[in-house]
Each structure stands twice: as C-alpha cells, then as structure tokens.
Amino acid sequence: MFKRLKKKYVVPAVAVGLLFTGAGFTYRDDFFEIAKQIEIFTTLYKTVNTNYVDQTNPGDMMDKAIKSMLADLDPYTVYFNEADVAKFKINNTGEYTGIGAMISRKEGKLIIKEPYKDYPADKAGLKAGDEIIQIGDVLLADFKEDASELLKGSKNTKITVKYLRQGKPYTTDLVLSEVDVKAVPYYGLADKETGYIVLSQFNAKASSETKAALLDLKSQGAKRIILDLRGNPGGLLNEAVNICSLFVKEGEIIVTTKSKNDKYNNTYKTHAAPVDLDIPLAILVDGKSASASEIVSGALQDLDRAVIIGSRSFGKGLVQRPLDLTYGTQVKVTISRYYTPSGRGIQALDYTHKDADGKAIRIDSKNYNAFKTRNGRTVYDGGGILPDVVLDASKQSAIADALQRKDGVFNYATQYYYKNPNLGTKIPTVTDADFEAFKAYLKKENFEFDTDTERAVKDLMVTAKKEKVDESIKAEYNALLAAVQKSEDKELAAHKEEIKQLITDELIKRYQYKEGLYKYYLTSNTEIKKATAVLANSAEYSKLLKK
Structure with a gap:
C-alpha cells in the first residue's frame, strides 16, 4: 500500500x-x-x-x-535527468570512460559513425557504418532505452558486442578505457609561415590546447595563424574569453551579457597576458559555427584583430547555465543574451515570436542594426557573424545538407569503402563516374531528401487518405511528386562539385581517420587556401581591417 x-x-x-x-x-x-x-x-x-x-x-x-x-521556450533551455547530467558533464570536460567512437541511433539502429583512432572501438576493429545489434546479453531490437549507456562502465571493463557489417554478423570484444575528446584535434603548418589550428569545441581544455598549439606552431616558424571554427557548436563562455586572451591585451572587453536578472548581467574581459598581439590572424566560420565560436569571431572582428572568412555563422546569441536540482538532476536555463564589444547581439531566431507552425521567426535583415568596429568598419547584429571575406564555397546547399542529415553520403561511403578496401593513405578521387554511381545508389535505396517541398507533398497524400479522396487525386499526386523528385535531380546536378567534395571528405575519414582529413584540408580546402592567401598579402590584410 x-x-x-x-x-x-x-x-x-x-x-x-x-x-x-x-x-x-x-x-x-x-x-x-x-x-x-x-x-x-x-x-x-x-x-x-x-x-x-x-x-x-x-x-x-x-x-x-x-x-x-x-x-x-527555446531549444537550449532543457531538463537533465540523472543520465543526462552525466552526458552533459562529458561534453564540458571532454573526458569519459567508454569505447571512443561517435555513434548514432536512427530508426532503432545503433550505428558507428566514426571510431576514434587508437581507442577501444578502433582497436576492436569496428568501422564506420557497422550496426551494433547486441551488447552483452542485450539484444538492441528489444531494448528501447538509450543503448549507448550499455557501452559505458569502469576502465578495463570488457564488453562483447555483435554487429552487422554489410549485412554479415560479426562479434568482437571491447575493453573500455579513458577517452579524451580533444578540443584541438589537429594543428599543423599550411605553408612554411602559416599555422593552422582546428578548434572543434569549447570544453574546459579549449584555451589550454589552443595555446599549446599556437606556441608549438610559432616555434616551427609560423608567422601567421588560421583558427578554424567551422562546425564548432560552442560550449563554455569563459573558454571563449580565454581564447581571445591569446591575441588581445589584458583587460579587453570580449563579451557582455544582459538579463532581466541583475546577477546575470556581466562584462567579461581578458585577464591573462597575451601570447601574441601582432601575429596576423584569420578565423574560419560557417553556418554551423555557433555560440562560443561566435563570441570569439565576433569579438576579434569588432576589435579588428582578425579577418573572418567563410559564410555567415549560425546566430546563437543566448547564454545558458546549468542549475542543480534535487536527486542529481539539472536544468540548463537560458539566462541572458550576449553582446560583442561593439554592442551587437547576433541572435538570429526570435523565440518570443513564432509562426503558425510554432517555429521561431528569423530576424529580417531589414531590421538589422549597424555597429562600428574599433577601426570604424560597419558590422551588423541580428544574423550571426557575417565574415569579412564571404565565400560561396563555405555555404552548404539545401540538397547537400539533406544528403548529410539523412546519411546519403555516409551510407554511400560505407559501400564504397568495402568495394575499394586497399586505398590506404592514397587520397580517393571521386570522379564524374563515381558521382553517377552515387546518384544510382540513391535511387536504388529510394533515398528521401525530406526537403520542405517533398514533405508538404507527402503530407498532402496523408491528409487525402484520411479524407478518402486519395484515389481521385492519385494521378495528380504522382505527377507532382515526380516533378519534385525531378527538381531534386536537377539540384544534385547543379551542386555536383560540392557533393563530390562531401563524398571525398567522408571517404578520407574511412581510410585515414579525421587526422587524414585535416591534412588533406591543408593543401586542398578552398577556405584554408583563401585564408593563407589573405594572410600572406599584408596590404590586403590591412585593408580588410582598415589598419
């Protein structure tokens, strides 16, 4: 009772x-x-x-x-139960005990997306594209909880897993170890005098790892630096300030936060001696650079300390803080908005105003406000960070986004890898014939791009079936769906080179891990080439910053 x-x-x-x-x-x-x-x-x-x-x-x-x-309220104010809290702490510290792989669960399948080099999953022979079907005695087909939790435990714990590779079953043993997710997964020289640093996230080690990379590159002869923030979703605000501290004088305002709650109104200044105040600096951003990435790029743009190159950033100008609740739970709350040194906010979506579908409304460019950098250059609020040098190649098309989001490129790369297992360190060449094979693969797999238009057409038929008029409009529906799919074929052709590059990138990771991809970028990536050229041309660099 x-x-x-x-x-x-x-x-x-x-x-x-x-x-x-x-x-x-x-x-x-x-x-x-x-x-x-x-x-x-x-x-x-x-x-x-x-x-x-x-x-x-x-x-x-x-x-x-x-x-x-x-x-x-917004996508960032979230509740964490006990299990969620553990994951959140891993994201902030970059340390955990596990198998050392990026995994995803879609449609009930647990898929290895990327095994990290020399970590347990890699040592056990697991590859990208493998589907884990059993962990220990647990069949994942019958397990509806978060299956990734079954792959965690104390150091040296042995876990037997069964998996499918290209439809065939295999078994292997994983021995759990400490996994250190690096904030700076790679750095190197783009040329004899240009250092290149990849900063993939703002965890607690971000500034220390960036500083170490910067000092090492300078010791190797680097006289110019490229900081790559593309795809960086952000993280700890203090680490963003610490990154800026490496390049600007002590006591410089980097970001201010404003809230209805006075205790969250803060001004964040650099508080450490810089490593180099004068070294020419270029920062790469794209549509997936968000939050702390935008604090760094926005602050150094406002202070005319760096040239920003790429495409407009995501536009997340909100600050969150985790607050402890009872029973080991937490709530991460949006507590304030942040503003760059010039005073601009870069939040792109207005969550206080939503459309008929309940989606936040994007701030219209006609409502952007102008601000001035330290040297008098005009910059704008309301839509992320607009680079000083905008590159079309850095902006991902809708069709390419769909191919990545729905794993079209990923699954094709898996098939390609097993058909061509011996490429080793050779850079894969994705030919026009390969692109045609890719398109044929999409048709064979009945790949659904799931664009807004395609969803709307399919939703129409769902409604028609409910109202029992689907038979009377079947011919028109099929014609309309065929027209949409034909337009998608045209989009594939129009963005052929972009898609071929996505396939190349994914294949390099299969053969040479992420490290191989970064090395390839040093000599082949459009944005890095542009940044290298801008930094090498002191007149152009100064002109962009109006020095």
Missing part, C-alpha cells in the same frame, strides 16, 4: 517542489497564478494515474512533461 501511495503522490510532490521552488524565486509577482497552475497539474496527474486503463510510469511521465514544457 505504501509503495503505491509513494508512486502516486510522492513523485508528483517532488516535481511540484522543484517547480514551485524555481517558480517562486523567478516569478514572485505571479505567485497566485503559479500556485494555481501547479495545483491543476498535480490534480491532473493524480486523476490520470488513478483512472488510466494501464499502469503508468511516473518517472517517464514527469520527464516528458518537464521537457515538453521547456521546449516551448
């Missing part, structure tokens, strides 16, 4: 306590409305739990209720 009462009432009471504590602090003026809504919520929960036809799971229900509530 007690257990049932505990299940019915104690869990919701705890949830109410969490909500009530936070709410009471944040919305004192709305105390009655909050108390009223919490009472409605708990009454609803008890009523449903008591009367629902089947047994309910209070933990799952509360987890979904809280996460759904927060999702209506």
